[in-house]
Amino acid sequence: MAIELSDELIELETRAWAEIQAQALTVETALAVQQAVVAHAEATGQERLAVETALKKTVRHPEN
Known part of the structure; x- marks a missing residue:
């Protein structure tokens, strides 16, 4: 069974990944994801x- 992902999930993880790469991940972003x-x-x-x-x-x- 393929995992269905919503656009919202992808946008949240994209933001978190950008923050991780910039070494600026916030608790709020991680928690939201x-x-x-x-x-x-x-x-x-x-x-x-x-x-x-x-x-x-x-x-x-x-x-x-």
């Missing part, structure tokens, strides 16, 4: 870890 991942996983019946892994792969390694 985590809460969105958990909510998305619960709403779609997917495992949280699977959603988080797919999200990070999509944003951080789009070539794969």
Whole structure:
């Protein structure tokens, strides 16, 4: 089963990844991503870890 990701999740992780690369990740950004991942996983019946892994792969390694 393919993991479905919302545009909101991708935008949040993209912002977090930019902050990580700039060594400026805030607690607020990290928390927003985590809460969105958990909510998305619960709403779609997917495992949280699977959603988080797919999200990070999509944003951080789009070539794969």
